[in-house]
Amino acid sequence: MAQHKVVVAGCGGMANEWLDYAAQRENVEVVGLVDLFEEAAKKMAQKRGLNVPTFTDLSEALAHTGANLVFDVTIPASHKQIATTALRAGVHVFGEKPMAETLADAQEVLAVANASGKRYSVMQNRRYLKHIRALSSFLAGGGIGKVGALHADFFLGPHFGGFRETMASPLILDMAIHTFDQARFLSGADPVSVYCHEFNPAGSWYAGNASAICIFEMSDGSVFSYRGSWSAQGAGTSWESDWRVTGSLGTALWDGDNRPTAEEVSGDEGFMHPTKAIEVPDIWTGRQGHFGCLDNMFDALEHDRLAETDSSDNIKSVAMVFGAIESAKTGQKVMLG
Ligand SMILES: NC(=O)c1ccc[n+]([C@@H]2O[C@H](COP(=O)([O-])OP(=O)(O)OC[C@H]3O[C@@H](n4cnc5c(N)ncnc54)[C@H](O)[C@@H]3O)[C@@H](O)[C@H]2O)c1
Known part of the structure; x- marks a missing residue:
């Protein structure tokens, strides 16, 4: 070995x-x-x-x-x-x-x-969670048809102290990289463009912008929207964000903590067509979080393969981050990739 x-x-x-x-x-x-x-x-x-x-x-x-x-x-x-x-x-x-x-x-x-x-x-530990693995595989298998949009809400108010409180874009650079990477993982698509408004709301204890709203166009024609804040106290979301994915045949929800749920259209009558709950099956048997990601990195290294989060892939999530920051600075939509 x-x-x-x-x-x-x-x-x-x-x-x-x-x-x-x-x-x-x-x-x-x-x-x-x-x-x-x-x-x-x-x-x-x-x-x-x-x-x-x-x-x-x-x-x-x-x-x-x-x-x-x-x-x-x-x-x-x-x-x-x-x-x-x-x-x-x-x-x-x-x-x-x-x-x-x-x-x-x-x-x-x-x-x-x-x-x-x-x-x-x-390290992209937030894609090594059994619930996101379940949702990703469910979406890839057409569980709600063709995905049209993914929406992520991230609202927390952590008091870190240290480097994050002095960075210019703490939320986008230090945290949203996770959520953006999760969006790529869930959609299986690459980012095409971004429009972002970054701001530091009243009451924020960060020197830089602790809040942002972003719209990404993805390579499969879907749209990923992100609303986030690191200075939002009360009624917090999970660290994995609160997700809503809409597809041609239904909707999937994931609060980041619990098992994802989904509803699909079950008939074609009435003003609002009827829907029924469908299961999002568990598929992940590996470890979670950092350990899961490190297992994948070592496994890839030992078998001469690229890790799922090899830098050649991760650069696409990084491009989402810096595209968002550039858009916020220029007030313009930024093309990626
Ligand atoms: N994946 C996650 O969920 C997650 C969570 C928290 C932090 N992080 C990341 O982990 C990293 C470290 O975060 P942290 O909270 O441990 O920070 P930290 O400030 O507690 O520790 C960083 C340490 O690195 C040292 N350091 C800085 N530059 C160095 C250099 N050039 N050579 C040697 N040492 C150097 C500092 O002196 C400090 O002791 C950051 O990139 C952060 O974004 C990831």
């Missing part, structure tokens, strides 16, 4: 999830921890009982440990530097979203990944 020697870059909150994964996977050995603040790396090593060297510089960590894989759990502003450093050193990267802080940077990272022949796979 392939052995993976992993250096973890970034020793903040999210690193714990990745280290939990590493700890339970037989063929993964964590060989070093990196953080800009070495104290953070040392604290993490101590907390997790890891007897490994700590570093402030990734190149040094790679040279010293002989790692063949980096987990990039740094902040978004550091992803480009971490990923390109590792790829140029001939090391695979599994990293947190987003790929970078601009589309040009994400494209540059992708070009470096392609030239290196190494894999760069991106």
Whole structure:
């Protein structure tokens, strides 16, 4: 079985999830921890009982440990530097979203990944949930006919502190990437254009725009609409968003927490044609969230396949994010792809 020697870059909150994964996977050995603040790396090593060297510089960590894989759990502003450093050193990267802080940077990272022949796979844990798998397969199987529109509502009011409260577009860049990626996953279509209005409503504790409304045209002719806020307190949605998908034969709903439901047209009489409830069957037998996504990344690496969230695919979700930001800035519809 392939052995993976992993250096973890970034020793903040999210690193714990990745280290939990590493700890339970037989063929993964964590060989070093990196953080800009070495104290953070040392604290993490101590907390997790890891007897490994700590570093402030990734190149040094790679040279010293002989790692063949980096987990990039740094902040978004550091992803480009971490990923390109590792790829140029001939090391695979599994990293947190987003790929970078601009589309040009994400494209540059992708070009470096392609030239290196190494894999760069991106965490999109919110497509590894049994309910979204059920809904995606139901829609792909024509459960409500041809999909015409997908709508996602995301309203939460988290007080993170830290980098998110100072970013220019915290909602779109740090969170909506998940929802946009979920829309691609659910529709099976690619984004064609976006119009976005981004704003920071009264009462927001973010410096940047914590709310946005976006309209995407998709390659199959469907439309994806998104309404989101990270400064909406009370009556919150789930972190997976609250979804409504309308098709030529009916409607599917998913609140992000519970099993999706659907109704299909059951007759052709009357002002409003009758509908009946239909089941959205469970199909997913894998693990969920980060573990499910990391299972897919490792499985792909070990079988020389592209992970579902390989950077060559993820760039399409990234393009939705930066297209939305550009549209918000220019007030114009932006063509994607
Ligand atoms: N997939 C998800 O559901 C999910 C949830 C939360 C966070 N995230 C992502 O995880 C990443 C980390 O988030 P977090 O909440 O752990 O942030 P955090 O601020 O708690 O931790 C980030 C750590 O990275 C370190 N760091 C920054 N630049 C570095 C560099 N160049 N080299 C080494 N270390 C560096 C910082 O010092 C800090 O200790 C972000 O990209 C975030 O968007 C994803």
